[in-house]
Amino acid sequence: xxxxxxxxxxxxxxxxQKILITGIVIVLFISVLMPLGDLFxxxxxxxxxQYIGFSxxxxxxxxxxxxxxxxxxxxVSGITTIISVAMAFLYAFALTRTDMRGKTFFRYAxxxxxxxxxxxxxxxxxxxxxNQGILTTGFxxxxxxFEMELYGPLGIIISEVIYTFxxxxxxxxxxxxxxxxxxxxxxxxxxxxRLRQFLTVTLPNVKYGLVSAIFVCFTLSFTDxxxxxxxxxxxxxxxxxxxxQVIGQQNTTMGATVGIIxxxxxxxxxxxxxxxxxxxxxxxxxxxxxxxxxxRRWRDHAFFAYCSLITASIFIMLGTVVFASLVKVWPxxxxxTLTHFDFTKVAGEGMQPFWNSLLxxxxxxxxxxxxxxxxxxxxxxxxxxxxMRQVGYFLSILPLALPGLVxxxxxxxxxxxxxxxxxWIYGTVLILVIAxxxxxxxVPFITATTALKKLDKEFELASESMGVxxxxxxxxxxxxxxxPAILEIAVYYFINSMVTISAVVFLYSADFKLASVSIxxxxxxxxxAAAAAMSVLIVATNIVVRIVxxxxxxxxxxxxxxxxxx
Amino acid sequence: xxxxxxxxKGIRKTFGKFVALTSIDIDIKxxxxxxxLGPSGCGKTTLLxxxxxxxxxxxxxxxxxxxxxxxLPPAKRxxxxxxxxxxxxxxxxxxxxxxxxxxAKKLSKKEVQEKVQEVLALxxxxxxxxxxxxxxxxxxxxxxxxxxxxALSPDFLLLDEPLSALDAKVRLKLRRELRxxxxxxxxxxxxxxxxQEEALTxxxxxxxxxxxxxxxxxxxxxxxxKPNSPFVADFVGAINFLEPSVFSGHAKGxxxxxxxxxxxxxxxxxxAEYSQKAIVQDMEFRGSFYRVTLQLTSEQDGILPHLVTxxxxxxQTHRLGLSRDKRVAxxxxxxxxxxxxxxxxxxxxxxxxx
Numbered sequence: 001x002x003x004x005x006x007x008x009x010x011x012x013x014x015x016x017q018k019i020l021i022t023g024i025v026i027v028l029f030i031s032v033l034m035p036l037g038d039l040f041x042x043x044x045x046x047x048x049x050q051y052i053g054f055s056x057x058x059x060x061x062x063x064x065x066x067x068x069x070x071x072x073x074x075x076v077s078g079i080t081t082i083i084s085v086a087m088a089f090l091y092a093f094a095l096t097r098t099d100m101r102g103k104t105f106f107r108y109a110x111x112x113x114x115x116x117x118x119x120x121x122x123x124x125x126x127x128x129x130x131n132q133g134i135l136t137t138g139f140x141x142x143x144x145x146f147e148m149e150l151y152g153p154l155g156i157i158i159s160e161v162i163y164t165f166x167x168x169x170x171x172x173x174x175x176x177x178x179x180x181x182x183x184x185x186x187x188x189x190x191x192x193x194r195l196r197q198f199l200t201v202t203l204p205n206v207k208y209g210l211v212s213a214i215f216v217c218f219t220l221s222f223t224d225x226x227x228x229x230x231x232x233x234x235x236x237x238x239x240x241x242x243x244x245q246v247i248g249q250q251n252t253t254m255g256a257t258v259g260i261i262x263x264x265x266x267x268x269x270x271x272x273x274x275x276x277x278x279x280x281x282x283x284x285x286x287x288x289x290x291x292x293x294x295x296r297r298w299r300d301h302a303f304f305a306y307c308s309l310i311t312a313s314i315f316i317m318l319g320t321v322v323f324a325s326l327v328k329v330w331p332x333x334x335x336x337t338l339t340h341f342d343f344t345k346v347a348g349e350g351m352q353p354f355w356n357s358l359l360x361x362x363x364x365x366x367x368x369x370x371x372x373x374x375x376x377x378x379x380x381x382x383x384x385x386x387x388m389r390q391v392g393y394f395l396s397i398l399p400l401a402l403p404g405l406v407x408x409x410x411x412x413x414x415x416x417x418x419x420x421x422x423x424w425i426y427g428t429v430l431i432l433v434i435a436x437x438x439x440x441x442x443v444p445f446i447t448a449t450t451a452l453k454k455l456d457k458e459f460e461l462a463s464e465s466m467g468v469x470x471x472x473x474x475x476x477x478x479x480x481x482x483x484p485a486i487l488e489i490a491v492y493y494f495i496n497s498m499v500t501i502s503a504v505v506f507l508y509s510a511d512f513k514l515a516s517v518s519i520x521x522x523x524x525x526x527x528x529a530a531a532a533a534m535s536v537l538i539v540a541t542n543i544v545v546r547i548v549x550x551x552x553x554x555x556x557x558x559x560x561x562x563x564x565x566x
Numbered sequence: 567x568x569x570x571x572x573x574x575k576g577i578r579k580t581f582g583k584f585v586a587l588t589s590i591d592i593d594i595k596x597x598x599x600x601x602x603l604g605p606s607g608c609g610k611t612t613l614l615x616x617x618x619x620x621x622x623x624x625x626x627x628x629x630x631x632x633x634x635x636x637x638l639p640p641a642k643r644x645x646x647x648x649x650x651x652x653x654x655x656x657x658x659x660x661x662x663x664x665x666x667x668x669x670a671k672k673l674s675k676k677e678v679q680e681k682v683q684e685v686l687a688l689x690x691x692x693x694x695x696x697x698x699x700x701x702x703x704x705x706x707x708x709x710x711x712x713x714x715x716x717a718l719s720p721d722f723l724l725l726d727e728p729l730s731a732l733d734a735k736v737r738l739k740l741r742r743e744l745r746x747x748x749x750x751x752x753x754x755x756x757x758x759x760x761x762q763e764e765a766l767t768x769x770x771x772x773x774x775x776x777x778x779x780x781x782x783x784x785x786x787x788x789x790x791x792k793p794n795s796p797f798v799a800d801f802v803g804a805i806n807f808l809e810p811s812v813f814s815g816h817a818k819g820x821x822x823x824x825x826x827x828x829x830x831x832x833x834x835x836x837x838a839e840y841s842q843k844a845i846v847q848d849m850e851f852r853g854s855f856y857r858v859t860l861q862l863t864s865e866q867d868g869i870l871p872h873l874v875t876x877x878x879x880x881x882q883t884h885r886l887g888l889s890r891d892k893r894v895a896x897x898x899x900x901x902x903x904x905x906x907x908x909x910x911x912x913x914x915x916x917x918x919x920x
Contacts, residue, residue: 011639458653465647466667477655563656
């Protein structure tokens, strides 16, 4: 027999898949890594391209005003994290470990802040606690008033707590839902008290979730732009600094430097999240039994009261903004009107920004969903070019570590550069859509990957053995089976694109403003009622989209669940 | 073998420094049912994947009906494959699953329908043609998976541990069904399994593999009764390995290792002059028989450091009133003894349960 190795001829599937994998990696490289590289080079190089090391950072930390906003940001995010995680932990505990009533309601209610731009939380606080706020004036003079220093750290912290609460809750709920009841029974048989069980079983069990929630909350509030912009007053934070440096003073070098500082906790969170992910996977085994909830009256009532308080706060905030958007002249003429929804007379330039936002959100949802799902499929389900696929996976989850402001900043540097052949997309709708997709890419990517992992990995082999091209199986089997996840991804892109301000605030062009941008502009110009009205429009749109999604997918989900039943 | 249909010649596979297969040669006749049997990590699945074209051999060739298919991608090899999970598409009905591969060929709608009908009739499942996989029983799913694999009239069929996902009772039934279907269709089949009972009951010939090598190829009877190495003897069925000193009375070759299967050891009542003596050390109830562990004793009733297990029908066990610590006499018929020379003993690699 010949000893010469016979190489397999490349089949059509192999060729197409290799081209796709390579293409994905190139696109991710251009849209994620290169803009980021540009940002770094601006922070570490001088105008002539000479490496100047950390001198920008030295300069930064030698400027008292800038250092002040750095410590301000640390302070605000630190406090926010503690409050938000503690609140979310109790809330998630109530929903996963107690027998209280109204769980479905509480579950949805906790999600409400996700539908609103962060500016809206600030606007709500203005109307509640501001100079003419409902509570400040004691319900417009009916009750004794109540003074507090809203503009500054307090206002920012309250807004950020509301903003980060749903995210922390989601992480904690997942973490608390996975528990091995055997451990509790074992503790019980050994006579451990409730408190001891909580300290020795519950807490160690959710420690990774806690760590993850802490980092997520810290990163979100560390990098948020919307709330400090509205209720920050003279209290400077990093996110507003970047905006002032880049948009106000055209100081891109310092902007990039602040951008790098902004990215640090996010990168740390990213690394921690990767480690946590690995550990949490091994924590629950197939042998674990799910947690059994036993009713206990006082605990259940106490948690019901607690959850009611939280959701009441959320509804009051939301209700206040709706109310404010309808009041004629706050606080003097409380009669109802829709005039604030006519944006033509204020700084917001009419309804156009709202339609623009809808368009961008729609494009981001459609293009983002297709790109995300195809990428996840190629990376998860094909068997060629393993190294390339690993690079693709890494680049796909890397955006988790990129705050919106950093993406926006990196994109102006990268795409606005006259030598960049892609320069033409700067100032177009396209760059907004791309920035949104990259900004929100990681979470849908993980959702898609998780959904794909649930599908039998032998589907691809089976279709290959029958000589059926992979793309046919992708369309005929993979897509229908993953439809719930695909729709979930589309909604995620849509809602986030509607509320986001951080990335797009650097990228929108003067003749194509977005709703979130116009909220900031109107608020800046003192047209707060109009800003409230625009916020209401965004929230209402998102709620409608979510409801349509819930109703529309009920059938689809039932069908796929029936298929997956074994 | 004269005119083998499927020929595996010198297939070698390495992953870096790890050798998954060392020069495998197997010849398979047309319509034969072959089982690749071995412990996990022996290379049997790698070999199956190489046959399917999902893995490239480092060296060697594969011929089917005289055609060299080594360089062909999976889609061009014309084989059917049934997977451990069956990999039936959950969102397609049984008939759609079977038609799946046919639709990719240049066939008219009518031809596809006719073929699906034909295959459904063959597996006796015409009544479930419009059911989804989740509505089918495990056995029906398996038959649909098989139907899907054979609908394209493949040159050969690959089965990757097709029964391992099922519980014991269903497994027994499906084993028989699969075998019956094979007899009906008569397609060259290669099945991977780590279950020796499955291999014994289903295969025309068994290829026993261990440590990236083929250890023995033979009919189930050959492999069971005449294992060519202690490894095969041990892996296929239960076995006692005997030190030559056990046979102090017999004149046996010193350098040979002897072995005997538990069912071939017989109790003697009354004892004969040549019988071995032992004390019952342990009894394990196995339903239809007892597996009895015997501690050998010397002529002077001194305890010897040798244990032997034997299988004893339940009736006989009760009749003899066998219980722990009871003294018994037994014989090991010479014709049932399996002996290995040193070369065969050297093959005893990997499995070190003894």
